[in-house]
Amino acid sequence: MNEKKDYLLEVKNLRTSFFTSNGEVKAVNNVSFHVNRGEVVAIVGESGCGKSVTQMSIMQLVQSPPGKILGGEVNFNGKNLLKYGPNSKEMRSIRGNKIAMIFQEPMTALDPVMTIGAQLVEVIRTHRKVSKKEALVIAEKALDSVGIPDAKARLSNYPFEMSGGMRQRAMIATAVACESELLIADEPTTALDVTTQAQVMELLVDIVHKRNMSLIIVTHNLGVVNRYADRIYVMYAGHVVEQGTTEQILKHPNHPYTEGLLASVPKLEEEVGEKLVPIPGTPPNLTDIPDICPFIPRCRYACDKCRNSVMPPLERTGESGRYLACYVDIHADDVNEVKDNG
Amino acid sequence: MGKFILRRLGISLIIVFLVSLFAFSLMHILPGDPARLALGEEASEEDVQALREELNLDKPLPVQYWLWIKGLFTGDMGYSIIYNRSVKEMLTEKIPRTLSLGIPSLIISSVLGITFGVLSAIKRGKWIDQLITFLATLGAGTPVFWIGIILMYFFGVKLRILPISGWTSPAVDFTKYVRQALMPVFCLSLHLTASISRQTRANMLDVVNQDYIRTCRANGINERSVIFRHALRNTLIPIITIIALQIRQVIGGSLMVEQVFNIPGIGLMVKQGIMGRDYLVVQSSVLIISLVTTVCNVFVDILYGLVNPQIRKSWG
Numbered sequence: 001m002n003e004k005k006d007y008l009l010e011v012k013n014l015r016t017s018f019f020t021s022n023g024e025v026k027a028v029n030n031v032s033f034h035v036n037r038g039e040v041v042a043i044v045g046e047s048g049c050g051k052s053v054t055q056m057s058i059m060q061l062v063q064s065p066p067g068k069i070l071g072g073e074v075n076f077n078g079k080n081l082l083k084y085g086p087n088s089k090e091m092r093s094i095r096g097n098k099i100a101m102i103f104q105e106p107m108t109a110l111d112p113v114m115t116i117g118a119q120l121v122e123v124i125r126t127h128r129k130v131s132k133k134e135a136l137v138i139a140e141k142a143l144d145s146v147g148i149p150d151a152k153a154r155l156s157n158y159p160f161e162m163s164g165g166m167r168q169r170a171m172i173a174t175a176v177a178c179e180s181e182l183l184i185a186d187e188p189t190t191a192l193d194v195t196t197q198a199q200v201m202e203l204l205v206d207i208v209h210k211r212n213m214s215l216i217i218v219t220h221n222l223g224v225v226n227r228y229a230d231r232i233y234v235m236y237a238g239h240v241v242e243q244g245t246t247e248q249i250l251k252h253p254n255h256p257y258t259e260g261l262l263a264s265v266p267k268l269e270e271e272v273g274e275k276l277v278p279i280p281g282t283p284p285n286l287t288d289i290p291d292i293c294p295f296i297p298r299c300r301y302a303c304d305k306c307r308n309s310v311m312p313p314l315e316r317t318g319e320s321g322r323y324l325a326c327y328v329d330i331h332a333d334d335v336n337e338v339k340d341n342g
Numbered sequence: 343m344g345k346f347i348l349r350r351l352g353i354s355l356i357i358v359f360l361v362s363l364f365a366f367s368l369m370h371i372l373p374g375d376p377a378r379l380a381l382g383e384e385a386s387e388e389d390v391q392a393l394r395e396e397l398n399l400d401k402p403l404p405v406q407y408w409l410w411i412k413g414l415f416t417g418d419m420g421y422s423i424i425y426n427r428s429v430k431e432m433l434t435e436k437i438p439r440t441l442s443l444g445i446p447s448l449i450i451s452s453v454l455g456i457t458f459g460v461l462s463a464i465k466r467g468k469w470i471d472q473l474i475t476f477l478a479t480l481g482a483g484t485p486v487f488w489i490g491i492i493l494m495y496f497f498g499v500k501l502r503i504l505p506i507s508g509w510t511s512p513a514v515d516f517t518k519y520v521r522q523a524l525m526p527v528f529c530l531s532l533h534l535t536a537s538i539s540r541q542t543r544a545n546m547l548d549v550v551n552q553d554y555i556r557t558c559r560a561n562g563i564n565e566r567s568v569i570f571r572h573a574l575r576n577t578l579i580p581i582i583t584i585i586a587l588q589i590r591q592v593i594g595g596s597l598m599v600e601q602v603f604n605i606p607g608i609g610l611m612v613k614q615g616i617m618g619r620d621y622l623v624v625q626s627s628v629l630i631i632s633l634v635t636t637v638c639n640v641f642v643d644i645l646y647g648l649v650n651p652q653i654r655k656s657w658g
């Protein structure tokens with residue numbers, strides 16, 4: 001109970017679906033997770049497993065129709081945001097202010113016909129009662145703090161006059177300007193070249209640590225996770241299937257999917273040359289998905305119990321802070337492993 | 343920017359030159375002898391020949407072309423062989439009449455088209471969107487000539503609430519001008535409104551799905567600003583070009599509408615000019631029309647550049 005008060009963000013049993021002509025796509029299926037103050041939390045999982053929809057649900061920005069948040073809680077600073085409507089004043093005063101979001105595609109994420117300065121000023125003045133002049137000063141400082149050289153001149157630049165890395169920095173500057181408490185970065189560096197990726201990641205984490213912000217980082221890049229994240233949530237087919245500290249998860253994966261994910265990564269801690277073992281099979285179609293473990297078709301450990309039971313709940317394991325949604329102990333000596341089902 | 347405008351003007355000059363060649367050739371290739379037509383069947387061959395010489399019709403074509411162009415540069419557009427009036431005088435009289443219908447149509451269709459398009463896009467799938475889409479399809483598919491006659495019959499002949507035809511200068515009697523202009527302007531605006539509305543809707547729907555709109559929402563910007571500051575601005579930039587392209591449609595439409603409603607504008611004049619082989623009237627009017635269109639297009643290109651920062655900045 002005491003622990004709970006400290007959570008900056010606590011998502012509980014979140015369920016979001018898309019109602020399409022083919023049926024209900026259960027994109028987020030009973031997802032629970034939390035973020036502490038000052039913490040960097042990573043969310044990993046294959047493409048289409050519901051990482052982005054989870055983040056968009058927190059912000060209540062899921063496109064509706066076809067999307068709908070069906071249930072759960074999003075407690076931010078102790079208040080359940082889902083109680084406010086998506087278009088409510090309360091929700092708007094959270095977005096871009098208390099919780100800032102950065103997206104994958106910096107090239108298209110800024111309005112092409114407005115200067116960077118005007119866009120920053122607009123956001124600042126949406127959330128702070130300041131004059132245009134004061135807002136410009138805040139904007140300039142923010143640009144400066146994200147390492148954009150000659151910030152004052154940059155204010156009158158249009159997005160097309162900036163590189164991808166610079167634009168992503170400008171996005172981060174919004175969060176700085178509004179002194180956000182939580183930053184959600186959805187694959188913020190995927191679209192950038194490798195050198196810029198590293199720089200932007202460094203900057204992001206640096207800003208977060210310096211300002212005691214929290215960061216949710218959605219990524220495919222386990223190197224980034226290993227380097228910067230305090231804790232990890234592994235998602236599969238709309239579920240969180242495993243959670244723990246970065247060390248716990250990356251060193252000793254307990255879920256068969258996490259194990260596969262790690263095996264399919266080329267290098268972790270620069271272990272070059274290791275053989276890649278992609279996870280066989282494809283992620284399930286989330287349309288009208290039945291309530292059983294969705295990993296069964298691809299799992300080497302799948303047994304009768306798995307096939308005859310409902311989706312395994314995410315449960316606490318022996319290790320502290322560690323949770324798992326799987327019926328099988330893959331590290332047990334007597335585990336019944338199908339060696340080659342690919 | 344200067345360089346851009348100069349280049350644009352250069353291209354326009356070439357276009358106007360080509361149009362002048364085209365108009366000239368057409369009028370001189372068409373069968374029929376202007377001099378004979380002007381004097382009538384009964385006139386003697388000598389009289390006709392004399393007129394031909396007077397009009398320089400006996401000279402080789404390149405010389406005739408040169409004489410026409412030379413005249414234009416000295417402000418002399420020649421004489422109408424039917425009306426015996428200077429073409430310049432006729433144009434000065436008729437152009438404002440055509441504009442008095444064309445400009446209101448362009449303004450009305452832009453305002454209505456953009457409003458309907460935006461409304462349709464933000465209410466996508468709702469009944470109002472379906473209604474607008476239906477009306478736009480109907481509007482785009484209705485022949486101007488046909489709707490003109492229907493309107494004329496209904497409002498003019500049956501209900502007798504609007505004058506059937508004619509034109510009055512707004513400076514002379516504004517109310518009468520409006521009453522007479524209502525139906526022609528409606529006809530002229532129909533296709534325009536429909537196409538601007540469709541384009542606006544399509545653009546807006548595209549823009550609303552762009553990442554930067556998502557960014558605005560994720561930054562807590564209120565929906566009104568998202569739509570009117572960000573989405574609308576990005577939607578309207580390409581719409582400016584669409585409207586510019588419609589200027590040609592308005593001119594084409596005027597030809598038809600002036601005929602239906604018997605409006606003595608430039609459209610009717612050109613039509614009568616073609617029938618009567620009044621070649622100087624036709625040539626000069628066509629040239630003036632193309633000049634006006636081209637100037638409008640250059641103007642729109644500049645406007646487009648001014649609202650689009652990427653182009654504006656490239657002008658330096």
Ligand SMILES: Nc1ncnc2c1ncn2[C@@H]1O[C@H](COP(=O)(O)OP(=O)(O)OP(=O)(O)O)[C@@H](O)[C@H]1O
Pocket residue numbers: 018020025027045046047048049050051052053054063066067286
């Ligand atoms: N607008 C939508 N309509 C229908 N289904 C959708 C929509 N948006 C997302 N989905 C579905 O929701 C599921 C989760 O999508 P999401 O974008 O969260 O995946 P992701 O984990 O972020 O993947 P990626 O790594 O590719 O970004 C996907 O299966 C997708 O098909």
Ligand code: SF4
Pocket residue numbers: 256257293294295296299300301302303306312325326327328
């Ligand atoms: S529950 Fe069974 S099928 Fe699902 S991941 Fe665990 S072992 Fe594999």
Ligand SMILES: [Mg+2]
Pocket residue numbers: 051052053186
């Ligand atoms: Mg995603």
